[in-house]
Amino acid sequence: MAPHKQKSYVEHVAVRVKDIQWHINFFLDVLGMDVREIDGPADAPHQYWTIGGLQLMSTPGFAAPPSNDAGWLAHLGVMVEDLEAALTGAQTWGVRQLPQGRNWLQLPDGLAVELIQASAGSVSAVLAVNPRAATA
Template identity: 80%
Template structure:
C-alpha cells in the first residue's frame, strides 16, 4: 500500500429532481439535519446534511437504468432503530427492493440500504466534526 494512512467517505453527492422531497425525507425519516445550503433556503441549489448526503437540485434529471455501470448502486445508511426507520420510510411511498425489507428505492431511482447500528455508534460518529482544525 503506497498511502499508509486511513480514509473515509465524508459525503456522497446525488442529483435529484425534487430537492425539497429529498430534504424532507432525509430529515424526517433519517434525522439528517442541515449542515450547509447553497442558494435560498426554500429552493436550494444544493443541500448538505449532517450525516454525509449532498443533494443537488437537477429538475430535469433522469437516472440511468439501475444496471448501467455508471450509476451509483446504493448508499448504505446506519440507523439507530431499523424497524422505526423502515416504518417511517414506507409512509413516503418508497419502493421496497428485492434485496430485503431494508433496501428502498426513492422516487428519483436512488437506492438506499438501511443498516442497524450497534450501541451508540451513530451518535458517536455524528459528534465528530471532521472539518474542525
C-alpha cells in the same frame, strides 16, 4: 505491503436529484439527517448537505438511468440507530422495497438506499465528528 494504521470513512456523497425538497424532507423525516450547510435560498436550495454525509444537488431535469445500468451511483449505505423505526417511517413516503431485502429502498428518482442497523452509540459517535474543523 504493510498494513495501514490510518482508518477512514466517506465524509459525504453528492447525489443529483430532480426534486431536492422531497429528498430533504425524506432524509430529515425518516433518517433524522438534519441540515449542515445550504447553497442558495433555504426554500429552494441549489445544494444541501446533511449532518450524516449526504450532499443533495438540485438537478430538475435529472433522469436516473434504469437500475440495471452501470455508471450511476449503485446505492447509499446508511447506518441507522433504529432500523425498525426507519423502515416504519419510510413506508409513508411511497418508496419501493427492492429485491435485496426489506432494508433496501428505492426513492422516486431511482436512488437505492440500504439501511443498516448500527451498533449502540456508534451513530452518535460518528456524528460528533466535525469534518469541517481545522486540523491541529
